Amino acid sequence: MNWDAIADVASAVCLLGGAALAFAAGVGVLRFPDLLSRMHAGTKPQVLGLVLVLVGLSLRLRDGSAVWALVLVALFQMLTAPVAAHLVGRAGYRTGKVRDDLLVVDELTEAQDRAVRAAEEAAVQAETANDGADPKPNTK
Amino acid sequence: MTVVAIITGVLLAAAGAMALIRAEKGPSMLDRTIALDIVVSVLVAAVALYAAVDRRSDVVPILVVLSLVGFIGSVTISRFASVEPEGEGRVRTREEIAAEEAERIKAEEEAESERRARRAKDAEHTAKDTGEGH
Numbered sequence: 001m002n003w004d005a006i007a008d009v010a011s012a013v014c015l016l017g018g019a020a021l022a023f024a025a026g027v028g029v030l031r032f033p034d035l036l037s038r039m040h041a042g043t044k045p046q047v048l049g050l051v052l053v054l055v056g057l058s059l060r061l062r063d064g065s066a067v068w069a070l071v072l073v074a075l076f077q078m079l080t081a082p083v084a085a086h087l088v089g090r091a092g093y094r095t096g097k098v099r100d101d102l103l104v105v106d107e108l109t110e111a112q113d114r115a116v117r118a119a120e121e122a123a124v125q126a127e128t129a130n131d132g133a134d135p136k137p138n139t140k
Numbered sequence: 141m142t143v144v145a146i147i148t149g150v151l152l153a154a155a156g157a158m159a160l161i162r163a164e165k166g167p168s169m170l171d172r173t174i175a176l177d178i179v180v181s182v183l184v185a186a187v188a189l190y191a192a193v194d195r196r197s198d199v200v201p202i203l204v205v206l207s208l209v210g211f212i213g214s215v216t217i218s219r220f221a222s223v224e225p226e227g228e229g230r231v232r233t234r235e236e237i238a239a240e241e242a243e244r245i246k247a248e249e250e251a252e253s254e255r256r257a258r259r260a261k262d263a264e265h266t267a268k269d270t271g272e273g274h
Contacts, residue, residue: 012144015192019151022185025178026155029162035170038162042174045155045181050207057188066197073184073203080211084177084218091218092170 007059014056021049035097039085046081050074145193152189156182169221173214180210 021044028041054074058067092098093108100106156179163175184206191199232240 008141011192012141015148015189016144016151018185019148019155019189022155022178022182023151025181026158029175029178030158035168035174038171038174042178042181045178045185050181050184053185053188054203057192060192061195061197063197066200069200069204073200073207076204077207077210080208084211084214087215087218088170088173091221092168095168095170095221095223097168097170 004062007062011056011059014052014059018045018049018053018056021045021052025049034099034102035092036089037102039088039092043081043085047078050077141193145189148189149186152182152186156186169217173217177210177214180206184210 025041025043025045028044029038032038032041051074054070058070061067159175159178159182163172163179166172184203187199187202187206191197191203
């Protein structure tokens with residue numbers, strides 16, 4: 001068994017792993033109940049699956065310039081996938097696509113509530129301070 | 141390699157088909173966006189599989205382009221996502237569209253006949269007014 005055959009076998013294993021992750025993403029996006037869990041399933045082939053497929057492809061090609069281009073592919077995907085996921089998650093939260101009953105922790109809503117309460121208290125304090133000190137607050 | 145290619149191809153085809161089903165079902169625009177992202181990932185994997193089976197390194201630029209462009213659609217859609225009314229995100233059947241169309245035409249006809257009746261009444265009034273005037 002020479003090195004070429006070993007590289008081919010390793011490449012086949014990597015390609016199979018990447019395809020299995022893509023299949024898992026398909027099952028997950030079809031069967032999961034809400035937006036965030038579907039995102040969770042959908043990001044599997046976007047990074048790990050893609051890296052596995054690219055490693056499989058470069059083990060099979062064994063060609064310097066093509067392998068550098070594949071490294072670029074992985075780099076671009078790692079730069080762009082989080083941007084897309086962040087924007088989709090933000091839009092989903094703001095348009096009410098996140099189901100509260102499926103969440104274990106919801107730090108964003110708690111932090112927002114705290115911020116709203118703090119802003120209200122600050123407004124009340126500013127009003128009382130104004131009442132005491134300045135009888136005509138709108139003279140400027 | 142042939143067996144591996146067939147198994148991988150079947151897995152990728154199944155993944156793409158399931159993502160397309162989710163893209164059809166919705167229920168919201170963002171779910172469709174995620175499903176189409178998965179379709180793009182499957183496409184990248186399929187092109188890579190083709191390159192691996194045929195040992196072709198000239199399709200690698202396609203992978204670079206797909207990984208750069210794939211996220212633009214989802215970023216654009218989620219930037220302009222808004223609250224959708226319940227049931228609006230569904231693809232309607234032919235019957236539903238026909239029913240809605242019939243309802244709309246009926247409402248238009250009613251409005252038209254009402255307007256006609258009002259105009260006739262107005263004309264009657266003005267005729268009476270001018271008749272009394274002289």
